[in-house]
Amino acid sequence: MFFMRLGRMLLQDKIITQQQLDAALKRQREVGGRIGTNLIEMGFINEKTLTEYLSKHFEVPSVMLSELTIDRSILDLIPQELATKYEAIPFKREGKILHVAMANPKDVFAIDALRFATGFEIKPYVATERSIKKFLEEHYKSKALEDEVMEEIGAEDELEVVKEEKEEETTSELAAMVESGPVVQYVNQLLKAAVKERTSDIHIEPYEKSVRVRFRIDGVLHEMKPPPMKMFKAVVSRLKVMAKLKIQEKRFPQDGRFEARIDGKRVDFRISTVPTLFGEKVALRILDRSQVSLNLRDLGFEEQPLNHLLRALKNPFGIILVTGPTGSGKTTTLYASLNEINDPEINITTAEDPVEFSIMGINQLQVNESIGLTFASALRAYLRQDPDVIMVGEIRDKETTEIAIRASLTGHLVLSTVHTNSAAATITRLVNMGVEPFLIASTLILVVSQRLVRKICPHCKAPLKINEDDLKKYGFEPERFKDKQLFHGLGCDKCRKTGYAGRIGIYEVLPVTKKIRDLILDRATDIEIEKAAVEEGMITLREAGILKVLRGETDIFDVAKETTLR
CATH class of the missing domain: 3.30.300.160 (Type II secretion system, protein E, N-terminal domain)
Incomplete structure (x- = not known):
């Protein structure tokens, strides 16, 4: 060379x-x-x-x-x-x-x-x-997968769409056209391939002279070979028919859902269509219950934070908040928490947008803002339903927050989510929304902040050698890893050459102790609250990630990407 x-x-x-x-x-x-x-x-x-x-x-x-x-x-x-x-x-x-x-x-x-x-x-x-080799392998594997899908088009391969009890008739000629032929086979194979690859989202995107299809796997988008351009509109129409959307309506966004039985299991698909410059962009969220554990002990909590959460769930009243960015597993944590206390002696109700999974023994309501059924109105209605526990999908405004606080003050345990970057920042966010500090201090029990990190692929896991300068570059203290063996994934066929397979949660759990309550009443900053919580033993997101790195569950690169050094 x-x-x-x-x-x-x-x-x-x-x-x-x-x-x-x-x-x-x-x-x-x-x-x-x-x-x-x-x-x-x-x-x-x-x-x-x-x-x-x-x-x-x-x-x-x-x-x-x-x-x-x-x-x-x-x-x-x-x-x-x-x-x-x-x-x-x-x-x-x-x-x-x-x-x-x-x-x-x-x-x-x-x-x-x-x-x-x-x-x-x-x-x-x-x-x-x-x-170059990694790029070649990823490109041609996705191409091979799509070629396999295209080869199977026209074969006798049906995917059963689970019908709801009330089904509206569709008379559109386009709907009739997409009910049979290669379009149906392509869509069926696309959905099956996505479920097989543990995909969380499918994106179908039109451009001037081409179409792009991408699968989000373990939080990362992977490009797949798209259908022929001439098939694009029919593919979109087929998906809209499955979700009972108006296939003639292409000017406004639409949302819907459908269930399909794939490899013997029922999988829920949420569809969103948005008009773009060159046609409708489609996003499909895949909710595969078989891929999700609703047991808190399986989600990745360290022992001490898990015990804090389990104790908080035993409270008869108060507020527990879960925070993190979109796609960080907040809903799974809430579902697992409700599952932990799900008992015939307890009346549990939820208001969600959307309802991701149905859980036996829990009364679940789908919020619909287009008809005025908001989180706040659902909360008010539930307070007349003799609830013990109320889960609200998200606290978005002061009105919902105040109703949640009122519910906790009248003897109900309330669980919800907030969009902030850390557990301590959740408290200051509530104050900034106009909630009086004394109300927060008297009702808030515990805050969970979380992220998802990718797990190292067990099939290509190998020791990682990294120098002190690189550790510092990623925001880590070299002393923390002295004489420790770190690992990473080399990339193999099992993991699509990524080195990762699956994800696991890292959690920052902040119990609201007397010291934290005093800081809330004093309108302390999130930095002051976090410092006090760490002094009382709180494990930060970064530290929770490091513990998983030291156990060989993930690598420092993904922890550095998902956490910030504060």
Whole structure:
């Protein structure tokens, strides 16, 4: 590649040590791959540093493939065989020039072959072998999955849509058209593939000359090969028919739901359509009860925070709040909490938007703001239903907060969610909404702040070597990891080459003690409240993540991404 081997060059420039080079060479002899790939996977150098280094020595521009969203029409300009053979990824086209990421941008034979195959002048950029291989594997696996789906279109493969008791008739000609044929088969296979891949959301997005389909798996979007452009409108119409939406209405957003039986289990789909410049964008939320545990002990709580929550749930009155960003598992925590106290002797009611799962023994209400059924009005109605426990999907305004406080003061246990970044910030948020501090201090029992981190894939889990500078860069104290073995996932077929499989929660649980109540009454800042809580033993989100890193459940990269150092 260079006149001097890469490993020696990195050593000479003091980017790695002799010990690191020896270890990487030993691993290279055992598992193969280029020395740069082995150095990255052992944690001795990061992707960006190596890419910039290669750019400097090749004297060509560099590109970070992980930071790009590449149109599939560009990717398809280089056939799979050539892309794999020459480790080349096209990422941009300008007139007759094709910009290509290459592991060896000085390979004139490769450049000539690509020029001949594509008809474009090739402008090479350098990228690491590891990033190119990862990109190739992810792109062609998603392409293979879609090809498999398309092959099965037309085969006898029915997916049963679970009918509701009252079913409206659809007379639209378009609805009749999409009830049969390859469109039905494509949609069925798309939904089945999404459930099989543990997808939480499906995105179907129209553009001027193409369609994009993406699956959100473990919180990260993965692009799939889309249906033909000519099939797009029929696919959207088929999904709208399944959800009993108005297929003629394309000017306004619509929301709906449907259930389907997939591999013997009932799966709930929530659909949202939004008009965009080139057609309707569709988002499908998949609610697969078999993938969700409603046992608090399975969610990832550390022992001490879990005990705090279990004690709080035994209170006959008061407020318990769960906070975190969208998609952080708040509803699952609320459901698991209700499941913990679900008993024939207790009357439990909920007001949700939407109701994600039905739970036997719990009275669940779907909020519908279009007819005036808001969280606040649902709460007022429930107070006349002799409840013991009330769960409100979200506290969004002062009115809902005041009714929740009134409910707790009159002998009810209230559970709800708030959108804030930490447990302590939840308290100051309530004050900023105009709630009197004495009301918060007298009713709030406990606050749970949470995030979801990805679990390391057990099939490709490997030791991670990382230096002190990189630990500091990610906001960690090196001493915390001294003499500790850390792990990461190398990426394999089982995990779509991501190194991760599934997610688990990390939790920050703040009990409202006498000291915290005094701070609330004094209108203390969230920083002051958090400091006092930590002094009383609260485990922060960052610390909860570190504990999982030390146990080998996740890696420092995902914990750094999901938590902030305060």
